[in-house]
Amino acid sequence: MFSSMSPLSRRQWLRTTAAGFGQVALAGMLAAQERRTTRDPQNPLAPRESHFPVKAKRIIFCFMEGAMSQLDTMEHKPTLQRSNLRTGPGGGVLTASKFRFAQHGQTGTWMSNLLPNMSRHVDKFCWLRGLHTDTPAHPQAVIQLHTGVANASLVRPSIGAWLLYGLGTENQDLPGYITVNPSPNFGGATNYGSAFLPAHYQGTRINDAGQMANLRSPISNSLQRRQLDLIQGMNRDFAGQPGASEQVDGVIQSFELAFRMQDRVPALLDISREPQAVQDMYGVRPGPQGSFARQCLMARRLSEAGVRFVEITQSGWDHHSNLHQGLINQTSMVDRPVAALLTDLERRGLLDDTLVLFGSEFGRMPTQQGPDGRDHNITGYPMILAGAGVKAGYSYGATDEVGTHAVEGRMHMTDLHATLLALMGLDHEQLTYRYGGRDFRLTDVAGRVVTEIIDS
Amino acid sequence: MFRLFCVSFISSSIFLVPHASAQTIPRDDEAKIDFFERKVRPIFASHCNNCHSANTNSKGGLRVDDRNGLTVGGNRGPAIVPGEPGKSLLVQAIRKTGSKLKMPPDHDLTEQEIADITTWIKNGAAWPKVRVPAAIGRPNPQYEKLRKEHWAWQPIDGTKWKSLAATQRDAQWARDDIDRLVLAQLQAKKIAPVNDADRATLIRRVTFDLTGLPPSPKKVADFVNDETASAFAKVVDRLLGSVAFAERWGRHWLDVARYGESTGSGRNLPYPHAWRYRDYVIDSFNADKPYDQFVREQIAGDLLPAKTAEQRDAQLIATGFLVLGVKDVNQRFKVRFIMDNVDEQIDTVTRAFLATSASCARCHDHKFDPIPTADYYALAGIFTSSDHCAGLRNKMGGGGLDYYDPSLLLTLTNVSVGVKSADPSLEARIAHARAEFEKAKAEFDKIFQKPAGKQLNADGKPKQMIARLAMTQKEKELLALTDPGSRGTVALGVRDAKVVGDTEIRIRGEAEKLGPTVPRGFLSLIHVPDVGKINPSQSGRLDLANWLASPKNPLTPRVMANRIWKHLFGQGIVSSMDNFGVTGDLPTNPELLDHLALRLMDNGWSVKKLIRAIVLSRTYQLGYDAPKEHLAIDPANTLHWRHSQRRLDAEEIRDAMLAVAEKLDRSRPVASPTAELKVIEMRNNGPEAKRIEDEAIKSNRRSVYLPLVRGLTPRPLEVFDFAEQGFVTGKRDTTIVAPQALYLLNDSFVRQQSQALAARLLKTPGAADTELIQLAYRLTLGREANGKEMERAKFFLGDVESRLRDETPTTKLDARTTAWGVFTQALLASAEFRYVR
Structure with missing residues (x-):
């Protein structure tokens, strides 16, 4: 659809010039409301017209890498609880959860006592309880969750890259797609890459201390400003020569933006600027125990600043063994921060246009593995949505009575992608990119928008 | 057993004929x-x-x-x-x-x-049969039409270009048929080419284009002052004869070959021997290996005759092309692992040599191009008949060396580079390790499945389990000593499998769902006369290689000629470099493309000769001026009325910084940092990744030699649109983003080169600042500073130096050196430094 960039006339170029993350001189003119249908090749990240009415402007994805055991946290299965140590359907020995479940909120949603703080928010949740995916192994499933392909030997753009490609970004002074603390394996950079989409759509990686590459000036600020003025003087001379490449104007813009980012981005990522009470609410503390709390707070600050897609990651859920203590440790690191994130977003009115997605690449089995573990389950598992565009206190889909297979409201990974795009205002069948002679989609040839969950 | 059809092979296209008795199930x-x-x-x-x-x-x-x-x-x-x-x-x-x-x-x-x-x-383990879609094997009339009509699949025309060039026979401007063919189109649009480029511009352009490096001030001066008629030809011949040429143009090919030194995908395992393929490519361009031979070697080097052991080794290494792609070693099912790898090979081969995307036909007949599924599996049979020797096997959830399979490596007999010297005590160590292993095995065998073995150890584990672990450990130690991979005398590549034969169509591309078998063969979208059928006793790669490299194959020379043109003009004659199919772009000048393709073949498939002819044309030497009237008619310059500017590639930017700082190490490294890696999964935050990143940062060698583990692209390459290593890349993106500016302002690599450049300038004895400024301009931009620039530079240096004297020093450098470093960094960061015109 938009694979080749047609050259612009110089005048047209000067009117709309901008680069990289953003438009500089004309940022005011291009307010968030103004969207265009044609793609300006020199400003590929300018906000773009959506296909559908926009339900959510941005997404925060809390990724529980490793497959959190849903049956011990958020999927209450009375039959399973009664069938401890019996043979399950399809083989294996059923093992009841050792954690206590109780009902919460007006919806009476069952949650286990591992997630006491998140339980206070159940009436905001829109549950997807009938998810299924294709490969019961982390590497492939993580890649499929992020890029849509079941065949992990294919390199495809990640969902955040598709969103930027489709929508542009709201805040032209910031990266539109940020991934904090992403998995160092299971696809690594593929999970936030742009593959055949141009590189400006790829995710920007920052670590859980809020550090981004090349943001710190090695010389004093005033000296660097002088240096920048010299560079820009040379660039303007170069751009002014007859026959100069139009791209040079973009280079000029990119330097101004970079200089401002140096100032703004570290401040934005510096969570110590938050009031102590807010830091405490999230449970911010140093070290790995506080990693996810810091990420949640960074995610709020980034979303508030208009970053289109923010992903934060807590790994360590792969409980083939040590399920009991492992879950206690893991949930203690995510329960409070996620609840705080929801509270904070709500207080600031951000939950009206920000969508939060919480979940793993797949779920775990109701049967036991070893003395204290559960194996992978790709045939039925839940994820949680909350906030913009989705029905609050709503549950879609279900697994069978012990929680092995999705039997109602089945949603394949591809359907999740189609639905997320729809919530952001994009038609997954129209959002295509021509590469090597074919129009590619995030959802390839499948995908159903699950309209049932969309708040109209 | 699932073969519902028998198959007959008729001429060059394949028909599947339903077998009458097999249609109904008894x-x-x-x-x-x-x-x-x-x-x-x-x-x-x-x-x-x-x-x-x-x-x-x-x-x-x-x-x-x-x-x-x-x-x-x-x-x-x-x-x-x-x-x-x-x-x-x-x-x-x-x-x-x-x-x-x-x-x-x-x-x-x-x-x-x-x-x-x-x-x-x-009773035979009956299972419901896979339903074969009725469309499989059915002739498609649209396909027939396309095969006859689509431009790219027609034979190369030796006459049309001649008659077009003849229209410009008397044009004074033209020096070569290339110019005549360009001029004919310009005349039709009534625009004249702009003036020729000045000499300083021209030598900077051609030096970057041919070597990826800037010309030294002396080379610029020599050329500017050389008044002989052959001045430019001399420059070109010097550049074509340099190793730097092969490093630059070899890198172009590595983009096409989606070169990477690891599997990427879900579990990233290193390819410790991939660098041999990198060196092979560079050596091939350096020797100006005929392109048809280059194609043959990469597809079937192992099956080609070799005069010497060195040649045989090189040809084995060449087949690395087929196995260096992304691989999902964590795939549980071997049949899927095999078919996914075959798919990757078909995709790479058809895009790289034919600019055709055959992989669409894995699941269904190609929607646009005449590639039926049967053609895809005709090719697939060739690759399923070949062992995929990347030293890896598939396994789900493996740890340690589980994925490593040294039996899937090609043994080299006569290499010396990158080979660890034989340890004189090796024999003795092997003997010792073998004895240890035998002992551990005997102990295990003694108790296995016996009461003694089932007794529990102190830690609660059965004794036979402990014995098994001990035995496995000893086996690993023995393997490590006897594995040729650990000495380095191996290569990645392919060899014919023990069993060769045709393969089945897979219904909807699902590896397990077998449809009818199709005979091995080639794509029917082009007709290549004089190419025999597949040799039934081999994989068929040799026949495929000959089919690809035949002078009668209309795609192979056109695709390569287009790649060469693109690297000299910034855009291809066909702008969709890797797609000459129905959905691709049309050639802007089809006669010129055919002329170049013919010229490539007529010159014995010499890449250097074609490059030489093109850069000596007047078209290549045009200036960069852009009059308004021209822009109005052809804003994108597809007709070549001027020379378009281009941004340097990531490698050129890094290499040029090192070169002007006099830090560039022009030597070729022995092997690659990845050669030291064990074939164990790498995490981006693990110690191995850290070591690879450190080696990349430390290196002052040309960028083509940096370690290229997938997912760990060195920063200087990553920021400037390095090739995606996941698939064939005929054309990189050129994005302009703020992280590039941040890199130029703040990255330690850029700072180091700026300071080195400043030190280089300041050590010039007795030179005035104005001379140093001129030298800095000549080094970085290939030209003199003008009066305004000189004044600005002098003011900047003076101002910064005096301010620095007032500040508390942050470095050990004196204010003057620091000021010059800040100044030279500005030159390296300027747009002009990274654009050639």
Whole structure:
């Protein structure tokens, strides 16, 4: 659809010039409301017209890498609880959860006592309880969750890259797609890459201390400003020569933006600027125990600043063994921060246009593995949505009575992608990119928008 | 068994002829399938599927939800032998007669269930047949039409370009037929080419284009002052003869070859020997290896004759092209691993040489181009008949060296570079390790399955398990010593498999769903006369290589000529570099493309000769001026009325910084930092990744030699649109983003080169600042500073230096050196430094 960039006339170029993350001189003119249908090749990240009415402007994805055991946290299965140590359907020995479940909120949603703080928010949740995916192994499933392909030997753009490609970004002074603390394996950079989409759509990686590459000036600020003025003087001379490449104007813009980012981005990522009470609410503390709390707070600050897609990651859920203590440790690191994130977003009115997605690449089995573990389950598992565009206190889909297979409201990974795009205002069948002679989609040839969950 | 059709091979295209008697399923079979569905499948579903199906992790590699899964079996071999329950492991397992294999592990099947499974196997293990879509094998009239009409698939025309060039016979401007063909189009649009480029511009352009490096000020001056008629030709010949040329143009090919030094994908495993392919490519361009031979070697180097052992080794290394792609080694099912790798090979081969995307036909007939599924599997049979030797096997959830398989490596006999010297004590160490292993094995065998072995150790584990671990450890130590991979005398590549033959169409691309078998063959979208059929006793790669490299193949020379043109003009004559199909772009100048393709072949497929002809044309030497009237008619300059500016590639930017700082190490490294890696999964935050990143940061060598582990692209390459290593890249993006500016302002690499450049300038004895500023301009921008620039630079240096004297020093450098470093960094960061025109 938009694979080749047609050259612009110089005048047209000067009117709309901008680069990289953003438009500089004309940022005011291009307010968030103004969207265009044609793609300006020199400003590929300018906000773009959506296909559908926009339900959510941005997404925060809390990724529980490793497959959190849903049956011990958020999927209450009375039959399973009664069938401890019996043979399950399809083989294996059923093992009841050792954690206590109780009902919460007006919806009476069952949650286990591992997630006491998140339980206070159940009436905001829109549950997807009938998810299924294709490969019961982390590497492939993580890649499929992020890029849509079941065949992990294919390199495809990640969902955040598709969103930027489709929508542009709201805040032209910031990266539109940020991934904090992403998995160092299971696809690594593929999970936030742009593959055949141009590189400006790829995710920007920052670590859980809020550090981004090349943001710190090695010389004093005033000296660097002088240096920048010299560079820009040379660039303007170069751009002014007859026959100069139009791209040079973009280079000029990119330097101004970079200089401002140096100032703004570290401040934005510096969570110590938050009031102590807010830091405490999230449970911010140093070290790995506080990693996810810091990420949640960074995610709020980034979303508030208009970053289109923010992903934060807590790994360590792969409980083939040590399920009991492992879950206690893991949930203690995510329960409070996620609840705080929801509270904070709500207080600031951000939950009206920000969508939060919480979940793993797949779920775990109701049967036991070893003395204290559960194996992978790709045939039925839940994820949680909350906030913009989705029905609050709503549950879609279900697994069978012990929680092995999705039997109602089945949603394949591809359907999740189609639905997320729809919530952001994009038609997954129209959002295509021509590469090597074919129009590619995030959802390839499948995908159903699950309209049932969309708040109209 | 699933072959519903027999197949006949007619001329160059393939037809699948339905076999009359196979179309209806005999009633007897219907009853057997009914028995399976009613009695057997429910047993699998309720007792086995949770551990042994595609939806679960298929313990022991076995799946019972697919007939192939049972007949091929898991790690223990076939689970069923249709017709022979006595030989079927599955029956032993459910009867629990064996000493170890007892399934299900936690309960027993009923006698009736066991009897049903036994009966089912005895009666041939019937399974519902895969439905073959009716469209498979059906001739497509649209395809026939396209084959006859689409421009790219027609023979190269030797006459049209001549008559077009003849229209410009008297044009004074033209020096070459290339110019005449360009001029003919310009005349039709009534625009004249702009003036020629000035000499300083021209030498900077050609030096970057041919070598990826800037010209030294002396070379610029020599050329500017050389008044002989052959001045430019001399420059060109010097550049074409330099190793730097091969490093630059070899890198272009590595983009096409999606070169990477690891598998990427879900588990990133290193390819420690991939660098040999990198060196092979550079050596090939350096020697100006005829392109047809280069193609043949990469497809079938192992099957080509070789005069010397060195040549044989090089040809084996060449086949690395076929296996260096992204691979999902964590794939559970071997058949999927094989077919996914074959798909990657077909995609790479067809895009790289033919600018055709055949991989669409894996699942269905190609929607746009005339590539039926049968053609895809005709090619697939060639690759399934070849061993994929990347030193890796598939396994789910493996750890350590589980994925490493040294038997899947090619042994080299005569290499010396990158080979660890033989340890004189090696023989003795091997003997010792072998003895240790034998001892551990004997101990294990002694207690295995005996009461002594089942006794528990202090840690609660059975003694035989401890003994097994000890034995495995000793085996690993022995393997490490005897593995040729650890000495480095191996290469990645392919070889013919022990069993070669045709393969089946896979329904909807699903590896397990077998349709009719198709004879091995080539794509029917082009007709290549004089190419024989597949040699039935080989894989067919040699025949494929000859088909690809035939002078009668209209795509191969056109695609390569287009790639060469693109690297000299910034855009291809066909701008969709890797897609000459129906959805690709049309050639802007088809006569010129055919002329170049013919010229490539007429010159013995010499890449250097074609490059030389093009850069000596007047078209290449045009200036960069852009009059308004021209822009109005052809804003993108597709007609070549001027020379378009281009941004340097990532490698050129890095290499140029090192070069002007006099830090560039022009030597070729021995091997690559990845050669030291064990074939163990790498994490981006692990110590191995850290070491590779450090080596990349430390290196002052040309960028083509940096380690290129997938997912760990060195920063200087990553920021400037390095090639995606996941697929064939004929054309990189040129993005302009703020991280590039941040990199230029703040990255330590850029700072180091700026300071080195400043030091280089300041050590010039007795030079005035104005001379140093001129030298800095000549080095970085290939020209003199003008008066305004000189004044600005002098003011900047003076201002910064005086301010620095007032500041508390942050570095050990004095204010003058620091000021010059800040100034030279500005030059390196300027747009002009990274654009050539």
